[in-house]
Amino acid sequence: MEVLARILTSFASTCVDVLPIVTVMFAFQLGVLKQGIPNWPKVVLGFVYVIIGLSLFLVGLEMALFPLGETMAKQLTAPDFIDTSGGVLADQLDWADYYWVYLFAAAIGFSTTIAEPALLAVAIKANQVSAGAISVTGLRISVAIGAAIGIALGCYRIVVGDPIHYYIIAAYVVVIIQTSRAPKMIIPLAYDSGGVTxxxxxxxxxAALGLGLASSVEGRSPLIDGFGLIAFACLFPIISVMTYAQISQWLSRRRKQEEQGDSQCASS
Incomplete structure (x- = not known):
């Protein structure tokens, strides 16, 4: 009964959230464009599927992903897990003692980014538009590596308690420098790749990892320190995608130079 009540509550709130989207779309279609709705039974059925899917997804978040992420963060930061001898108190732990947290953050950042359907869709479209110049697998892996590094670094920031703006400003300086040097065709895609993660x-x-980690580390506030990991997950894929493009460009230029050198040697 409790699960059913959650599903019904989530269904009602999702209907309210989707209503403005439906209103705007139908208002423009009927009022501005003055066109009928093509295949309107399928459209209505699609909206029903969307509402049901979102409702079940939100219930799943509340029942599984959020609790699991917070539980794992607390278990990984427990002093008895970090220190096998059991003789170290929570306030005596050093940032290096949380290496399992950084490893878990990087692994969960990489795996969840690879599994993102939005990233897969962007990678496929980029591959099609670029006539195969941009690899689907290469783009997905480069974005996932950036997300893994960013989330691990964000967890380090929570552990040491540094202000978040130092990291964000430094990362954006790197982004600005890379933007002036990276291949022009990859820059918009790199910025979009940060959003789809x-x-x-x-x-x-x-989010659950950040809140659980901030709740477990001594002297950290879940409100002040727990949030901000999403910013790292958005920002560092921009750096990694432009780095991937720059490395690919350098390898291509080097390959051409080697081919030209071989051809000159053969001609001489």
């Missing part, structure tokens, strides 16, 4: 799979686990 924060979608349905990544956000719940990463």
């Amino acid at each position: 924060t979608s349905t799979v990544t956000v719940p686990l990463v």
Whole structure:
């Protein structure tokens, strides 16, 4: 009964949330464009599917992903897990003692980003538009590596308690420098890649990890220190995608130079 009540509550709130979207779309279609709704039974059925799917997804977040992420963060930061001898108090732990947290953050950042359907869709479209110049697998892996590094670094920030703006400002300086040097065709895609990492799979686990970690580390506030991991997950994929493009460009230029050198040697 409790689960059913949650589902019904989530269904009602989802209907309220989706209503403005439906209103705007139908108002423009009927009022501005003055066109009928093509295949309106399928459209209505699709909206029903969307509402049901979102409702079940939100219930799943509340029942599984958020509690699991917070539980794992607390278990990984427990002093009896970090110190096998059991003789170290929580306030005596050093940042290096939380290496399992950093490893878990990087692993969960990489795996959830690879599983993001939004990233897969962007990678496929980029591959199609670029006529195969941008690899689907290469783009997904580069974005996932950036998310893994960003989330691990964000967990380090929570552990040591540094202000978040130092990291964000430094990262944006790197982004600005890379933007002036990276291949022009990859820059918009790199900025979009940072946004698609924060979608349905990544956000719940990463947010739960940050809140659980801030709740477990001595002297940290879940409100002040627990949030901010999503910013790292958005920002560092921009750096990694432009780095991937720059490395690919350098390798391509070097390959051409080697081919030209071989051809000159053969001609001489």
